[in-house]
Amino acid sequence: MEMPIPSEMVLSRKSDIVARLRTVLPDDAVISEPSQTQAYECDALTAYRCAPMAVVLPRNTQQVSEVLRICSGLNVPVVPRGSGTSLAGGALPTADCVVLGVARMNGVLETNYDDRYIRVQSGRTNLSVTGAVEQNDFFYAPDPSSQLACAIAGNVAMNSGGAHCLKYGVTTNNLLGVTMVMMDGEIVEIGGSHLDASGLDLLGVICGSEGQLGVVTEATLRILHKPEGARPVLIGFDSNEVAGACVSDIIKAGVLPVAIEFMDRPCIEAVEDFAKAGYPDAEAVLIIEVEGSEAEITEQLEKITAIATRHNPVELRESKSSEESAAIWAGRKAAFGAMGRIADYMCLDGTIPVSELPLVLRRIGELSKQYGLKVANVFHAGDGNMHPLILFDANKPGDLELCEFMGADILKLCVEVGGCLTGEHGVGVEKRDLMMTQYNIADIETQLHVKDVFDPAWLLNAAKVFPLSTTKSRRAS
Amino acid sequence: MTPKDEQELAECVKDSSGTGRKLRIRGGGTRLALGNAVSYDDTISMDGFSGVSLYEPGALTLVAGAGTPLSEITETLRKSGQQLPFEPMDHRTLLNSVGEPTIGGVVACNISGPRRIQAGGCRDSLIGVRFVNGQGEAIKNGGRVMKNVTGYDLVKLMAGSFGSLGILTEVAFKVLPIPEVQSTITLHRADINTAVNAMSAALGSPFDVTGAAYLPAIKGADSKTVLRIEGFAKSVKYRADKLAEKVSGFGEVSIVRNDHDIWADIKNVKRLSGNSDAIWRVSVKPSDAPAFCAKLTQSCASAEMQLDWGGGLIWVRVPNDFDLRQSLNVAGHATIIRGDGFAAFHPQPSVLAKIEQRLRDKFDPVGVLNPGIMG
Ligand SMILES: Cc1cc2nc3c(=O)[nH]c(=O)nc-3n(C[C@H](O)[C@H](O)[C@H](O)COP(=O)(O)OP(=O)(O)OC[C@H]3O[C@@H](n4cnc5c(N)ncnc54)[C@H](O)[C@@H]3O)c2cc1C
Numbered sequence: 001m002e003m004p005i006p007s008e009m010v011l012s013r014k015s016d017i018v019a020r021l022r023t024v025l026p027d028d029a030v031i032s033e034p035s036q037t038q039a040y041e042c043d044a045l046t047a048y049r050c051a052p053m054a055v056v057l058p059r060n061t062q063q064v065s066e067v068l069r070i071c072s073g074l075n076v077p078v079v080p081r082g083s084g085t086s087l088a089g090g091a092l093p094t095a096d097c098v099v100l101g102v103a104r105m106n107g108v109l110e111t112n113y114d115d116r117y118i119r120v121q122s123g124r125t126n127l128s129v130t131g132a133v134e135q136n137d138f139f140y141a142p143d144p145s146s147q148l149a150c151a152i153a154g155n156v157a158m159n160s161g162g163a164h165c166l167k168y169g170v171t172t173n174n175l176l177g178v179t180m181v182m183m184d185g186e187i188v189e190i191g192g193s194h195l196d197a198s199g200l201d202l203l204g205v206i207c208g209s210e211g212q213l214g215v216v217t218e219a220t221l222r223i224l225h226k227p228e229g230a231r232p233v234l235i236g237f238d239s240n241e242v243a244g245a246c247v248s249d250i251i252k253a254g255v256l257p258v259a260i261e262f263m264d265r266p267c268i269e270a271v272e273d274f275a276k277a278g279y280p281d282a283e284a285v286l287i288i289e290v291e292g293s294e295a296e297i298t299e300q301l302e303k304i305t306a307i308a309t310r311h312n313p314v315e316l317r318e319s320k321s322s323e324e325s326a327a328i329w330a331g332r333k334a335a336f337g338a339m340g341r342i343a344d345y346m347c348l349d350g351t352i353p354v355s356e357l358p359l360v361l362r363r364i365g366e367l368s369k370q371y372g373l374k375v376a377n378v379f380h381a382g383d384g385n386m387h388p389l390i391l392f393d394a395n396k397p398g399d400l401e402l403c404e405f406m407g408a409d410i411l412k413l414c415v416e417v418g419g420c421l422t423g424e425h426g427v428g429v430e431k432r433d434l435m436m437t438q439y440n441i442a443d444i445e446t447q448l449h450v451k452d453v454f455d456p457a458w459l460l461n462a463a464k465v466f467p468l469s470t471t472k473s474r475r476a477s
Numbered sequence: 478m479t480p481k482d483e484q485e486l487a488e489c490v491k492d493s494s495g496t497g498r499k500l501r502i503r504g505g506g507t508r509l510a511l512g513n514a515v516s517y518d519d520t521i522s523m524d525g526f527s528g529v530s531l532y533e534p535g536a537l538t539l540v541a542g543a544g545t546p547l548s549e550i551t552e553t554l555r556k557s558g559q560q561l562p563f564e565p566m567d568h569r570t571l572l573n574s575v576g577e578p579t580i581g582g583v584v585a586c587n588i589s590g591p592r593r594i595q596a597g598g599c600r601d602s603l604i605g606v607r608f609v610n611g612q613g614e615a616i617k618n619g620g621r622v623m624k625n626v627t628g629y630d631l632v633k634l635m636a637g638s639f640g641s642l643g644i645l646t647e648v649a650f651k652v653l654p655i656p657e658v659q660s661t662i663t664l665h666r667a668d669i670n671t672a673v674n675a676m677s678a679a680l681g682s683p684f685d686v687t688g689a690a691y692l693p694a695i696k697g698a699d700s701k702t703v704l705r706i707e708g709f710a711k712s713v714k715y716r717a718d719k720l721a722e723k724v725s726g727f728g729e730v731s732i733v734r735n736d737h738d739i740w741a742d743i744k745n746v747k748r749l750s751g752n753s754d755a756i757w758r759v760s761v762k763p764s765d766a767p768a769f770c771a772k773l774t775q776s777c778a779s780a781e782m783q784l785d786w787g788g789g790l791i792w793v794r795v796p797n798d799f800d801l802r803q804s805l806n807v808a809g810h811a812t813i814i815r816g817d818g819f820a821a822f823h824p825q826p827s828v829l830a831k832i833e834q835r836l837r838d839k840f841d842p843v844g845v846l847n848p849g850i851m852g
Contacts, residue, residue, distance in 0.1 A: 114677040115762045115789075138681075159626045170624065172633070173601045188828050193762045194789055195593065198810035198823040199851070200642075200833050201600055204633025208626050225683045248535030254558055254654035292685075293719075296712040303709075351622040354536040383623040384536065423624035431627070438627055442614045447629045449839035453832060465628060 001048060001429060004463050004475060006096035010076050011053065017074055018054055021098070024066035029104070031055040040081065040099045044146075045089040045430055047400060052079065052093035057104050060121075061179055061187055061217040064100065068215065069185030071098055077459050078183070080211040082123065082151030087347055088428025090158060090210050094463060100215055102153045108132045109218060117176055117193050119220045122153035126160075129221060138223045141168035144424070145336070156216050159208035161424035163332075166382040167258040167291075168224070170424065172207040179218035180206065183455045193220050205450060210426050211461040213454040227291035230258065232328045233301055235308045236282030236315035240264060243284035244357035246311045247381045250288070251354070255303050259289040260382035261332050264361065267339075267376035267389070268331075274338035277331030280315035286381065287332055335378045336389070343374070343391035346403050350414030351423035354384045363413055364388055371406040373399075385423035386414070412437050427465045435467055444470050481525040483607065483615050483646050489521060490644065491613030494843045502640040502847055504544060504579035508568045511586050511814065512639050512850040513821045523581055526646050529553050531621065537652050538621050540605070543581025543645040550580055554652055562653040563599045564590030570745040571756055571815055581645045587637030590744040591688040591705070594680065594786045600636035602650050608635060608643030611841025621649045634836075640847040642840040656687075656707035660717035661736045664702040665729045669693065669767045669784075672702040675727040676787040677763060679704045682723060684716040690743045691784035702727075703739060749781055749794040755816025756794055757801045761809035763788035772806045822852055 010017070018032045031037055032054040041049040053076075058064045071078050077097040084091050093099050102123035110119040113136055120129055126147040129140040143162035144150055150160070156178065161170040168174070177191030191203040206213055237243040247260055263271065263285045272279050279285055286308075290300040301318060308316055319325040339345045352360050361377060368375045374391040388410055392403040411421050411431065415438050421431045435444060444466060451458065451474075458474045480486035493500050501517035503509065523544035531540040534557040541550055547565065554560050565588040567578060582588075584606070589598035596602075605619035618631035635642060664675050672691040679686045688705030704724065706716045721730045742748065749756055761769055766788035773780050777799050783792040795801055797818045802811050810823035825833065833851070837844075 112762075112764070113681055114674075114764045116677075116681060117762075137683075159630065161624055165624070169597060169601060172630065173597050186828060188832075189826070190829070192808055194760045194809050195786060196587070196589075196598060196637075196760055198760070198812065199825050199829060200836065201587070201633045201637050202829065202832065204600060204636070205630055207633075208630045225681050228683050251537060252535050252557070254657070256654060292712060293715055295715050296709075299709055299711050351624045353533065353538065353622060355533055380624075385622075385624045418620065419622045420620050420625045420627045422627050423622070424626055426626050427628065435628065438620075439617070443616050443618065444628070446610065446614075446616045446618070446631065446840070450629055450631070450634075450836065453835040453839060 002468060003050065003094055004468065006094055010096040013074065014053055017076055020070045020074070021054065021056055021067060024070065025056055025058060025063055029057045040093060040101070043084040043086040043089060043091040045087055045092065045428065048089050048092055048429060050093050050095055052097045052099040053095065055099040055101060057101050059104050061181060064181045064215050064217050065185045065187050067100060068181050068183055072184050072457060072459060075457070075459065077462060079461050080153070080157070080215045082154030082157070083125065083149050085146045085150040086154060086158065086426065086428055088422070088426045088430040090426050090428035090464060092429055102151065102217065105217060112193070113138065115193060116223050117220050118223050119218060120152060122156065122216045122219055123151050126150050126152060126155055133223050137226045139226050140221055140223055141174055142171050145333070152219050152221070153216055156207050156219055157209065157211045158424070158426040161385065163259045163261060163380060166260060166380065167256060172204060174222045175203065175207055175219060176222060177220040178203065178206060178216045180214035180216050182214045183457065183460045191220065210428065210465050212451055212465060213460070228293045229297060230289055230291045231297050231301065231319050232287050232289040232325055233304060233319065234315070234317040234328045235286045235288065235313045236280035237284045237311065238282060238314050240284045240361045241358040242311050243286055246286065246308055248354055249307050250304055251382065253303060253307055255300055257288045257290050257300070257304070257382065259287070260380070261287040262377070262379050262381035263332065263335065264377040266374060267335055267378045270338045270342055270376055271331040271335055274341055275331050275334035277327055279331050282314050287328055332378070339376060339389050339391065344394040345389040345391050346407055348386065348388045348390070348407050348410055349422045349425040350411045350419055351383070351385045352414050352417050352419035354381070356417040357381070357384070360386070360413060360417060364410055367406055367409055371402055373403055373406055384419065408434060429464055432465060433467050441470070448474065478519055479522040479524050483609065486521070486644060486646065487609050487613045487615050490609050490611065490845065493519065493845045494612050497843055498845065499848050500845050502644050504582035505546065506576040507574040507578045508572065508582050508586055510572050510574065511568070513852055514817065515847050515850050517848065521644065523579060526581070534559060537623070538649065539652050540621055540647065540649040541580055542647055543579065545580050546577040547580055547583060548577060555655065558655050559652045560655045561650060562592065562596035562602050564592040564744060565599060566590045566744045566746070570747050570750045580648055584636050584645055584648050585638065585640050591690060591740055591785055594689060595685065595687040596653065600633045603632050603636050603648060604651050605649035606632050606635045606645055607647040608645045610643045611843060611846050616643065619649065623651050639850045641837055641851050644846065658710045658713050659705060659707045659735050659737065660713050661733045661739060662704040662706070662717055662721050662724060663731050663733065664724050664727055665731070666699045667702050667728050669770055671727050672700065673763055673766050673788040675702055675724050676704070679720055679724060680787045682720060684720045686720070688740055689787040691788065692748065693782055695748070695781070705740060743783065743785060746783055746792045748783055749792055754794050755797045755799070755818060756792065756814045757811050758814050759791040759793060759805065759809060759811045761789060761791065761807050765807035765809065766791055769805065769807050773801070773804045776804045820852055
């Protein structure tokens with residue numbers, strides 16, 4: 001994968017740059033020893049690595065502002081970083097960059113239960129946001145599977161989703177405001193603790209901008225009271241088509257579960273070997289979760305099982321206890337781990353119209369045969385956000401490349417049927433060069449205009465999201 | 478001018494950007510009074526962009542031309558038991574305007590209603606747009622799937638940009654089922670402090686409240702604090718009872734089933750539509766509402782109000798020459814919906830104003846699209 005050639009100008013001034021950074025940060029907050037910067041060489045897309053020139057770990061907005069003022073003054077590229085769990089290479093450094101990590105900025109600044117929001121520093125992990133309010137029975141809804149590790153900073157940058165976003169929405173629907181530092185060091189407040197800020201919806205475009213418009217240092221997030229209870233049902237089918245039709249019928253019937261997760265046979269088998277969750281011998285499994293009081297749960301599950309029964313499921317297992325609920329979810333939650341045990345895998349994230357599910361699954365099966373690589377599917381079926389996991393062997397020469405080709409074919413297929421390249425992981429470097437399959441040059445140019453406005457010098461995470469050829473003249477100037 | 482498709486529209490705009498002729502964009506014409514007065518040479522009618530082009534109930538998605546009458550969309554969805562989640566208000570009551578609201582107008586002004594607090598606003602349900610920018614280029618962003626983080630989210634940027642960044646031609650939405658039943662829990666005769674506390678308690682409960690409004694007492698009528706619960710019958714009954722029990726700590730409570738009229742009136746701010754005084758829309762955090770309302774009443778005895786969104790959205794009617802922003806003693810912003818005594822939008826901090834101006838200059842370099850509407 002191509003990355004811009006590091007700037008000799010910048011590299012040759014490394015010691016000067018580091019010295020300047022040390023004037024505004026404590027010593028332990030500036031890392032420049034190659035042995036130490038190496039820890040920041042990649043995110044969760046581990047196939048691509050490049051140690052940065054230096055790493056800074058500021059503690060507050062003011063320090064971030066001072067760092068950015070120095071970097072923009074010296075024309076030094078900056079790559080913001082949360083917890084480094086991006087699957088798209090969003091936090092991948094360039095050799096001439098300063099990685100600005102917000103991990104030390106993890107405080108809670110304000111909790112307000114009357115107005116139902118929490119204000120945190122952006123380095124706080126997703127799960128610990130809920131952790132800060134759960135003693136009052138509140139929670140922060142977006143729940144990426146990586147929630148133990150990933151930071152709100154990364155969630156905002158990627159507009160992350162989770163299993164429960166069918167009901168609660170993704171990050172952008174739960175974000176009220178941010179404090180952000182622009183590349184020139186200027187601190188801006190966008191949004192606030194009320195709904196619908198005045199003027200253009202800048203918050204909406206900042207969320208999901210993959211660290212290219214500014215460094216988010218604080219965020220105001222909506223919090224909700226926990227539901228009284230939740231319960232999953234597991235339903236097995238003897239074909240993907242039927243499982244897909246069942247999802248569609250449930251939605252059409254007006255039932256809106258909080259989660260509808262789908263696993264196909266290769267995934268079920270791998271998970272069974274690994275987690276022994278007791279999943280049935282089936283072509284496809286749906287895990288559907290509903291929420292509410294006991295009576296409400298029963299009412300919704302009655303409707304769901306009535307619909308599912310019409311599709312002749314091979315198994316229909318309603319949880320009867322919290323242990324059974326945990327067992328049903330155990331397999332789903334272990335899916336990535338189970339895959340990781342049998343092979344290296346690449347996790348795709350294309351989204352398709354739900355109606356195209358059977359077709360897309362069939363085509364993925366064909367591609368799998370054609371490329372000779374196994375694929376397991378596990379995904380959020382209610383919203384069509386697929387997660388095909390392509391299995392490969394990183395030690396086998398050429399296998400990664402083969403896997404990437406196949407991944408590209410699957411993503412193109414997603415776009416072809418009316419979907420998109422990425423539903424929640426972001427473009428990063430991984431899907432950068434596929435952008436033109438979804439957007440034409442005018443569409444891309446319009447997005448670049450937005451970056452021009454926020455970061456005219458193109459110093460912030462500039463090698464991501466857009467094909468390098470479309471950004472070259474901007475990055476060079 | 479009434480272009481019949483995107484290409485014709487693009488030609489129109491290209492011509493205008495060449496000659497510098499300024500364009501006003503017109504959907505159904507029911508919300509033209511929103512925003513600042515536009516200075517224009519020609520009007521672009523969106524009548525040619527009418528019709529639902531895709532509707533998949535099983536995927537909860539609908540795509541329509543920007544000129545499609547809202548009523549047509551509502552009706553199409555209703556036949557499959559679905560609706561736009563964000564309950565867009567109808568401005569005809571307040572603005573005394575005529576015509577059929579279009580979906581493009583709803584998006585351009587980011588119009589929502591009481592359900593905003595639970596289901597999100599128009600910008601949250603919007604998943605894709607096509608538009609023609611100020612140079613006559615057709616641009617798309619987002620698409621027709623519910624989850625999409627491919628590139629920047631210009632969908633949200635376009636929602637509420639009042640046509641100043643581009644002329645919307647097509648919009649796509651995530652839709653939701655129409656709830657089987659609805660229940661309204663009313664707390665009677667609460668003062669504003671009690672009302673806001675009760676609404677906060679309700680919204681902070683697990684009962685999934687989809688509407689929370691306060692109608693202060695007016696000549697002869699006592700104040701009402703109303704809370705809405707929606708969903709399947711049994712579930713609504715259960716939650717409404719639970720909520721009523723919770724709220725009864727604040728005063729006398731009653732429950733009414735399927736009182737759709739009261740929510741339509743709240744949505745359309747009917748109670749303030751009466752005379753021709755100015756109407757303001759004030760956005761604050763709910764717990765700040767009582768302090769602001771007290772200050773407002775102090776500086777303008779004739780001010781009339783309605784609180785929605787648990788107190789976070791305050792509708793106010795005051796005389797035309799009264800500058801409400803002088804009374805905004807808490808964080809938030811105030812927009813003029815009816816009246817022209819002051820700038821329509823709240824002045825932005827200068828950094829943000831600069832960013833917004835630069836964005837407008839990029840999307841519409843010559844300044845031909847609804848010039849001046851956002852200031
Ligand atoms: C096992 C696993 C499961 C996952 N499951 C999910 C899932 O269910 N749903 C989902 O959506 N994602 C999932 N992810 C992806 C990932 O966790 C998310 O993208 C997450 O939001 C990244 O957060 P982070 O803090 O690790 O960000 P990083 O990886 O550090 O950075 C991500 C991006 O954010 C930018 N960024 C970081 N900090 C800032 C800042 N302060 N200001 C501006 N930009 C910034 C970076 O430059 C980069 O572009 C998963 C990842 C793994 C490894």
